[in-house]
Amino acid sequence: MRIGELSKATDVPVPTIKYYLREGLLPAGELSSPNQASYGDTHVRRLRLIRALIELAQVPVATVKEILESLDSDTEPLHEQIGRAHRALTPTRRLSATDDARAAATTQVTDLIADRGWSIDPEAPALATLIDTVAVLRTLGQDNLVAHLDTYADAVERFTQFEIDAVTANPTRDQLAESVVIGTVLGETLIASLRLLAQESISADRWKNR
Amino acid sequence: MRIGELSKATDVPVPTIKYYLREGLLPAGELSSPNQASYGDTHVRRLRLIRALIELAQVPVATVKEILESLDSDTEPLHEQIGRAHRALTPTRRLSATDDARAAATTQVTDLIADRGWSIDPEAPALATLIDTVAVLRTLGQDNLVAHLDTYADAVERFTQFEIDAVTANPTRDQLAESVVIGTVLGETLIASLRLLAQESISADRWKNR
DNA sequence: CGCTTATGGATACTGATACTATCCATCACA
DNA sequence: TGTGATGGATAGTATCAGTATCCATAAGCG
Structure with a gap:
């Protein structure tokens, strides 16, 4: 597969793919001659992952790079990898x-x-981040939200538990690691949009007239 | 309160406050003379809210502006306001x-x-966004996560319900609207960080050695 | 009263981010 | 054989979120 085909397959412009190659987000294709490389299925997958992280989860390019690097280092223990992804995802x-x-x-x-x-x-x-968020919510006078931290934690524990189970089902360690990263990042997007939908529905029922 | 004191009270640099004033995020202070304005408690609150949205929830300045505008228009029905906030928060x-x-x-x-x-x-x-996320998760081979959409929805429904209850407890409509916006945006940050913590804890227990 | 400092308002500049565009010397292939 | 794509390098652009500078005026102090 040449770069043009890769571009067509993923809907990512060629200059953007070149940019990701430069930045080290996407591994180089196999060179058959100094200006001819071929890309495979892994590149399509990787590129889709990159776009999902950037466009859907709004992860900055530099952070995507860090995450992918940790993904590609299979010497690192899984728990360390998760920590690295979390760190990359949490802004200071x-x-x-x-x-x-x-x-x-x-x-x-x-x-x-x-x-x-x-x-x-x-x-x-x-x-x-959690402490900051709670502190800010209090400062902004939203104590009644914060009072139910426990309820949030209950709900969160619920799906985190099964997420880890779902992800653990992966046969190989590499797949597991990839699932963990994808699950961590895109899971958040999933939950956030589900929440907005639920809010919209409930708010429609309750405040049609206010 | 003059701008310097406002700055000290909120830890936001004076030039940044001026920038927010220019951008219309923060209402102008009361002018006593052509170059002397005084700011009050509402400005402190508003400024804190702005910073929380920008720094904690990573909301872009332009979006903050939209959200605050909708907050300040008390003619708009509440459900409309929520829709506006949701729209502002959802990237295309x-x-x-x-x-x-x-x-x-x-x-x-x-x-x-x-x-x-x-x-x-x-x-x-x-x-x-939800459809996109599910589609991407499928494309990336994370079907086992997506298979449990219902479990996510259960958990999400749980806290959304009580969020709306908590927020509804606000006496005045203005406070209600503000609570809704804060709850929508910062609630997401809260849930996200709780989830990361839960993940870290479970992953520590499960993968100490992998 | 005078002097230093702060202020409102306007305009200009900066650094980071995420691309796009251009160039060029190959290369593939019709 | 020539037309278009490619890899690699370098330069340019748009947007964003502030910073910096300037100025005429005003406040606070001694």
Whole structure:
């Protein structure tokens, strides 16, 4: 398959494919001569994955690169790989919540984790994000949402459990790792859009007239 | 409160505040003379909200503007407002899934909605995103994840229901609308980070050694 | 009163990101 | 044999989210 065909197969413009090659998102094709390379099925798959991450999940190119690199290093333990993907997916932010809201958020989240018996690395990037989010919600006066953190955690635990099960069903380790990454990233998009739909439906029922 | 104090109170640099004023994210302060304005508590709140949307939820500035405009138009019915926020939050994308995956995804999602009795506008932006996501997951060979769409929907329905309840508790319509927007956007961040934490915990338990 | 600092408003500049465009010396193939 | 595609390199572009600079004026202090 030449680059033009790859482009046709995936609907990605040739210059964009070249760009991804340059950036190291997509492995180079097999060179048969200095200006002739051939691409295979893995390239089609990989390219589709790249586009899904970028367009659907809005992951920045640099982050996609990191994620794919971790995917391609099969020496790394799976749990490490997940950690790497999580880190890549969690932006660093510096936020303005009031100090007491932040303190309250920290204890609330710590308690939640303890209550559920979750084993969380204190350095986990998602931990900081969660605390920040709770703190901001409090600062913005949304205490009644935050009060039900537990309900959220219940629901989340539910689908996370089966996600891991579904993903574990993969026979080879490589497939497993890929599934984990895809599941982590696109799963979020899936959940988010389901949630918006559910909201729309419920809001339609409840607020037709307000 | 002058702009410098507003800056100190929210930890947002003065030039950035000026930028938000220019862009119409933040209403102008009350002018006492041609170059002297005073800002109040609403500005502090609004600015915090803006930063939360931008930094935590990664919402682009232009989208924040749209959302806030809809928030400030109290003539608009609540359901319309939510639709507007959803539209602003859903990026338009053009994706490469295989045609049969896309067809399968469309029927699956349509069935899901019918089964649950959800009332969804066929134009709902989240609908297209959901179909795309399912289609891409299928194309990428993640059928076992997609097979449990229903499980996801269950969990999502669970917290959406109580979110709407929590938010409905707001006394005034303005507060309600604000809560809805904050809940919609920051709720997603909350759920996403909870999910990452749950994943980390389960993955730690299961794959310590792989 | 005078002097330093801050302010509102306007305009210009910057750095990052994600591509596009152009060029060129091959190469495939009709 | 010539027309179009290709790999590789380099340069250009559009958008985004701020920063920086300037200016005339105003506030706060000593």
